Amino acid sequence: MDNRKTDDRAPTPGRLLPASEMLRFSTAGSVDDGKSTLIGRLLHDSKGIFEDQLVALERASRRRGTAGIDLALLTDGLRAEREQGITIDVAYRYFATPRRKFIIADTPGHLQYTRNMVTGASTADLSIVLVDARQGMLEQTRRHIVIAALLRVPHLVAAINKMDLVGYDEIVFRAIASEVSAFAGKLGLGEVTCIPISAVHGANVVEPSSEMPWYAGPPLLEHLESVELESAHDLRHVRFPVQWVIRAAAAADRDERSYAGRVEGGILRPGDPVVALPSGIATTIRAIETYDGPIAEAFPPLSVAVRLADDVDLGRGMMLVAPDDAPRARRELDALACWLDETPFAPGRRYWLAHTTRHVRAVAIEVVHRLNINTLERDPTAGSLGPNDVGRVRLALAEPIFGDPYRINRSTGSAILIDEATNATAGAILLLEDGEVWP
Amino acid sequence: MSAASPAAITRRHVVDHLTALESEGIHIFREAAAVFERPALLFSGGKDSIVLLRLAEKAFRPARFPFPILHVDTGHNFPEALAFRDRRVAELGEELIVASVQESIDRGRVREEPGHDPSRNRLQTVTLLDAVVEHGFDALFGGGRRDEEKARAKERIFSHRDAFGQWDPRNQRPELWSLYNGRIRKGEQMRVFPISNWTELDVWQYIAAERLEVPSIYFAHRREVVKRDGMWLAVGDHVHPRDDEEVATRTVRYRTVGDMSCTGAVDSRARTLDEVIAEVAAARITERGATRADDAFSEAAMEDRKREGYF
Numbered sequence: 187m188d189n190r191k192t193d194d195r196a197p198t199p200g201r202l203l204p205a206s207e208m209l210r211f212s213t214a215g216s217v218d219d220g221k222s223t224l225i226g227r228l229l230h231d232s233k234g235i236f237e238d239q240l241v242a243l244e245r246a247s248r249r250r251g252t253a254g255i256d257l258a259l260l261t262d263g264l265r266a267e268r269e270q271g272i273t274i275d276v277a278y279r280y281f282a283t284p285r286r287k288f289i290i291a292d293t294p295g296h297l298q299y300t301r302n303m304v305t306g307a308s309t310a311d312l313s314i315v316l317v318d319a320r321q322g323m324l325e326q327t328r329r330h331i332v333i334a335a336l337l338r339v340p341h342l343v344a345a346i347n348k349m350d351l352v353g354y355d356e357i358v359f360r361a362i363a364s365e366v367s368a369f370a371g372k373l374g375l376g377e378v379t380c381i382p383i384s385a386v387h388g389a390n391v392v393e394p395s396s397e398m399p400w401y402a403g404p405p406l407l408e409h410l411e412s413v414e415l416e417s418a419h420d421l422r423h424v425r426f427p428v429q430w431v432i433r434a435a436a437a438a439d440r441d442e443r444s445y446a447g448r449v450e451g452g453i454l455r456p457g458d459p460v461v462a463l464p465s466g467i468a469t470t471i472r473a474i475e476t477y478d479g480p481i482a483e484a485f486p487p488l489s490v491a492v493r494l495a496d497d498v499d500l501g502r503g504m505m506l507v508a509p510d511d512a513p514r515a516r517r518e519l520d521a522l523a524c525w526l527d528e529t530p531f532a533p534g535r536r537y538w539l540a541h542t543t544r545h546v547r548a549v550a551i552e553v554v555h556r557l558n559i560n561t562l563e564r565d566p567t568a569g570s571l572g573p574n575d576v577g578r579v580r581l582a583l584a585e586p587i588f589g590d591p592y593r594i595n596r597s598t599g600s601a602i603l604i605d606e607a608t609n610a611t612a613g614a615i616l617l618l619e620d621g622e623v624w625p
Numbered sequence: 626m627s628a629a630s631p632a633a634i635t636r637r638h639v640v641d642h643l644t645a646l647e648s649e650g651i652h653i654f655r656e657a658a659a660v661f662e663r664p665a666l667l668f669s670g671g672k673d674s675i676v677l678l679r680l681a682e683k684a685f686r687p688a689r690f691p692f693p694i695l696h697v698d699t700g701h702n703f704p705e706a707l708a709f710r711d712r713r714v715a716e717l718g719e720e721l722i723v724a725s726v727q728e729s730i731d732r733g734r735v736r737e738e739p740g741h742d743p744s745r746n747r748l749q750t751v752t753l754l755d756a757v758v759e760h761g762f763d764a765l766f767g768g769g770r771r772d773e774e775k776a777r778a779k780e781r782i783f784s785h786r787d788a789f790g791q792w793d794p795r796n797q798r799p800e801l802w803s804l805y806n807g808r809i810r811k812g813e814q815m816r817v818f819p820i821s822n823w824t825e826l827d828v829w830q831y832i833a834a835e836r837l838e839v840p841s842i843y844f845a846h847r848r849e850v851v852k853r854d855g856m857w858l859a860v861g862d863h864v865h866p867r868d869d870e871e872v873a874t875r876t877v878r879y880r881t882v883g884d885m886s887c888t889g890a891v892d893s894r895a896r897t898l899d900e901v902i903a904e905v906a907a908a909r910i911t912e913r914g915a916t917r918a919d920d921a922f923s924e925a926a927m928e929d930r931k932r933e934g935y936f
Contacts, residue, residue, distance in 0.1 A: 208642035275779045275797070280772045280824045287642040289822055301799055308801040417638045430655040434687040446684070448652045448803075453638070477683040485638045489651035489684070502659050526799045540804050543659070602804045609808040611798040 206282070207415055212291040212306035212339070214330040215316035220347045224316065224385035224406075225279065225292055231392035232281050232407060276306045285411040295326055300559065300574035301526040303330065304614055307337035308600070311418055312410070314343045315366075319352045319382070323365050325560045331366070332559045335373035335625065336522065336576065336616070338596060340418050342370060343379045345406060350384040354397040373625050379413075381406050419486035420595040424452030424460065425513070426506040427542035427598075432491055444475055444491040445500050450542065450597040451590070452508065454484040454492065460506045462498055463588045468509060470495040486597070503544040505588050513598060515586035518551075520618055522592075523579045525571040527605060527612035531579060532570040537612060539583060541601035547584035548603065554578040562625055571613075581615075592616040643831055647680065650819040652803060653782060654684035654766070657817045658691045660807035661764035664817070665695040665722070668714075670706035671882035672839055673768030673820060676828055678713065679835055680819055681766075693720040695765070697753050699745040700727040701863045701884035709840040724756035742864050744887040754790045757814060764807075764815040772824045782821045788812035825880070826905050833898040843901065845878045845893045856889025880905075 215221030279290040291306030293299065295316075307313055313334040317327050334342050344366045352358045363380035370378045381390055382401050389395035390405045404412065429447035436442035454460075458471045473493040474484045484490045492506065500506075507513065519539075525531050531550055539548040556568035556577040564578075571577050581603075592599030603613035618624065640648070657664055666681060668674040681690050694714055698707075714721045726745050729735045734755060735748045757765070771778045781797050783805040798806050809815055820828070832839060850857040850873055851866045857877055858864045863886040866872050877890035878901075895901040 206642050207639060208645045275794075277775075277778045278771045278822070279778065280822070282824070282826065287824075287827070305799045305801050309803070415639050419638075421638060429652070430659050430684075432685060432688050446655055448648065477686050487645060487648050487652075488640070489648040489655070538808065540806065543656075597802065600802050600804065602801060602806065604806055604808055609806070609810065611800070611806045614799075614801050 206284070206286050208287045208289065209312060209410060209413070209415065210289045210291065210310050211312040211314060211410065212293060212303070212310040213314045213316070214293050214303045214306070214333065215295040219295070219316040219318045220385045221292075221295065221316050224314075224345065224347065224383070224391065225290060227385050227388055227391045228290075228407060229279065229281050231388060232283055276302050283407070283411055288410065295330065297326070297329065297560075298574055300329070300333065300576070301524060301614075303333045304337060304524045304526075307333055307339050308596075308614070310337070310339045311415065312341040312343060312413060313339040314345055314406075317344055317346050317362055317366065319346050319348045319358055319362065322362050323369065327366070328369060329559050331370055331375070332373065332562070332625070335370070335375050336524070336559075338592065341377070341379070341413055342375055343381060343406070343409065345385075346380060346382045347385050349382045349389065349395075349398065350387055354382075354384075354389075354395070356398070356400040359401075379403070379409060381409065417486070418596070420451040420590075421453055421485060422451075423511055423513075423590065423595065424454060424458070424506070424508040425450040425542075425590070425595065425598050426452075426454060426460075426492065427544070428500050428502055428504045428506070429543045431501060442493075444493045445506070446489070446491040447543065448489045449484050449486045451486060451595050454490075454506075455482065456480075459509050460494075461509050461512060462500055463505045463507060463512060464515065464586060465498070465504070467496075467498050469498050471506075503542075505542065505544075507588075513588045513590045516589055516617070517583050517586045519548075519579075519581040519583065519587075519589075519615065520554075520620075521579060521581070521601075522616040522618065522624060523571060523577055523603075524614040524616075525573055525575045525577075525612070526614060527610050528573055529605060529608070529610075529612065530570040530572045531575075531603075531613055536606045537581075538604040538606060539581070539587070539601050539615070540604060541587045541589060541615075542598060544587055546587060547606075548581045551580040551582055554580060578618075579615075589617045591619040591622065593619065593622070643827065643834060646820070646823055646827060647683065647831070649803070649822065650676075650680040651684045653805070653817060653819040654681055656805050657764055657766065657783070657807065657815070658685070660805075661815065663761050664692040664764035664766060665760065665762045666690070666692055666766040667768070668694045668696055668710065668721075669768075669882060670696075670702070670710040670713075670840055671768070672828055672832060672843065673770065675713070675837055675839055676820055676823070676831055677766060677768050678717065679831075679837055682717070690717075690719050692766075693722050693760075695722045695724065695756060695760075695762075697749045697756070698723050698725045698727075699749050699884050700725065701745055701886045703840065703842055703859075703879075703882060703885055705840045705842045706882050709838070713838070722756070722760065724752050726752045728752075729755065741867060742886050745884060746887055750790075757790065762814065763809060764817055766817050766819060768820055769816075769818045770823050770825070770828075771821050780818070780821070782818050783807055784816040784818065785809065786814045786816060790814065792816075825908075826902070829898070829902045829905050833902060840882060842879045842882065845876050845896050845900075847874055848877055848890065849874050850877060850890055857891070858887075858889060859885055861885060880908075 277292045281288050293302045293306040315330040346362050359382045367378050383390040392407045394405050428445045432444045432446050433441045456473050461468050472495045473480050475491045533550050535550045537548045539546050553568050555564040555566045559576050590598040599617045601615040605612045726748050729752045735751045781800045849860040851870045878893040895904045
């Protein structure tokens with residue numbers, strides 16, 4: 187942890203180190219494009235690797251006949267992964283600089299691990315896609331960009347790696363960068379930051395590279411430290427799913443209730459009118475409470491408890507929203523799905539749908555199409571979705587849910603399907619607007 | 626607010642990392658409390674579980690916790706940690722259940738490991754699983770963090786255990802967004818880790834920010850220690866110096882509070898929270914690497930113990 191640089195300001199109690207923002211980013215890539223080397227480099231050069239980990243790494247690398255240190259072994263944490271030399275799951279890694287705390291969701295890049303990439307991207311503020319400068323855009327590069335676009339990761343970085351192997355050639359970099367940007371543009375991704383790097387030599391990872399004077403932008407780490415973290419949340423539409431009811435004895439004969447949950451959209455303030463869903467009963471926010479006392483406003487991702495002016499009967503699975511701004515009640519879902527389970531999604535199969543704090547029974551109606559995430563072609567004849575497939579599906583629900591399009595709100599627009607028989611987390615669901623087409 | 630530019634409005638609504646981590650932890654506590662019938666919170670008196678208790682207060686106060694506190698007492702605890710445990714639980718006014726490894730030994734459920742000053746680290750898994758069955762717990766909150774160890778780095782926040790309490794790392798449920806799948810069959814359990822995404826430094830920063838009390842052994846103090854397996858172990862009831870071992874008196878502190886028989890002290894001058902934070906921020910050795918003999922056995926020591934039902 188590179189927090190050892192002391193702050194100029196006088197330390198306040200308990201805040202010797204400045205409070206910093208947190209950035210979650212995901213990486214996708216396979217053995218060949220140097221993803222593990224890049225992460226190893228970020229951790230190593232920002233001093234996020236500890237000496238005993240380094241010693242263990244050297245020992246393990248020697249045992250596997252690798253000359254020097256195989257930084258991939260740092261992220262492959264499970265016995266099976268080390269034995270097979272592959273990453274099979276999402277690994278979370280942590281490092282911090284004086285400016286930010288970082289959480290890396292490190293995911294494997296092969297097609298059969300699409301579900302892991304989707305998992306990693308689901309909570310990411312930023313995605314790093316690795317491109318081998320010698321190869322340019324490959325099928326898997328496109329796949330990684332498609333996943334970042336599907337999951338609406340707010341920022342995308344294309345790290346054009348192995349620049350040392352193309353003579354640090356600006357023209358090679360420019361050509362790949364424009365190809366990446368053009369493809370991302372087609373998917374509706376606004377900005378893509380392209381950075382020429384050599385992970386193995388540390389060029390433009392933490393330190394700027396003297397080999398690429400033509401590159402005027404920041405090294406990767408500096409970009410990660412400075413990329414604008416405007417709230418990734420929807421601050422316009424109030425969404426407060428009730429998670430838990432806190433009942434405290436107010437007097438001998440009655441208890442006082444507050445409704446606990448995490449703000450998933452909008453800004454709540456005392457005095458604001460709200461409507462409870464699904465009942466539609468209108469009331470007013472009397473106070474927003476926390477353990478540390480009442481607060482003047484609550485916004486995502488804060489966990490708070492709301493006290494209401496009227497005695498309305500609310501419970502888990504219900505939602506407070508602003509009047510005239512309720513999400514549509516949906517009993518039938520038209521949505522994008524990424525399938526996670528070995529048992530395919532097929533018409534007639536039954537699931538639990540978990541959406542915010544609301545869990546309802548669901549039955550699969552149809553697969554509208556399966557999406558080839560390499561070519562973006564739609565196959566309307568697929569009929570079912572197997573593991574790692576992405577497609578458009580329709581589901582019928584036993585009770586309505588109150589969801590927004592995923593495009594608007596990543597929390598109220600997402601759901602998971604749980605297999606009724608096995609309890610497996612079987613599918614990721616992204617809600618669409620009426621008539622919305624993606625991509 | 627109407628006068629503010631859109632950029633100013635959004636900047637104001639980005640929270641710092643401790644607030645984000647705290648809010649995530651509260652959310653996880655409330656989710657688990659809502660979906661499980663009978664959870665319990667594992668408390669050891671160590672810094673991670675001290676943070677858990679504060680998060681539980683933030684999640685459920687002014688009401689009481691909707692679960693008891695469970696301590697697996699190995700009989701090798703630091704007396705300072707036990708005293709702190711009792712004081713803290715009394716202060717909270719919550720129910721404490723103690724599951725004792727010594728009782729498991731006395732009842733013949735486990736056998737003390739052979740050798741000089743045996744560790745009870747492995748034995749406590751049996752005591753824990755027996756307590757789960759006896760009390761019918763279906764979920765246990767634990768203070769595990771993903772930065773601690775590479776098998777933990779892959780573990781879910783809601784981590785499924787089969788009817789034998791075993792973890793199957795290759796067959797974990799995908800965890801997307803913050804939608805946690807808490808569905809289990811009878812006899813199965815879930816381990817829930819609300820501070821999965823915290824680092825050692827985050828924990829100390831939070832303890833300082835919240836002005837939380839921690840056992841005194843986390844701060845530098847003079848102690849008789851003996852060097853064993855490359856670590857300074859506290860001489861006492863559970864660590865008896867062998868003839869070839871030299872007892873030294875050093876100024877040390879603990880980075881982690883485990884069993885006296887396998888938790889090493891580190892040389893330290895840090896006597897205040899800010900000094901501890903400065904030391905942790907500058908540390909070049911991981912918490913477990915510096916202080917835990919139990920993880921030094923093999924590359925997969927933690928993974929193997931977790932498969933058996935260890936925390």
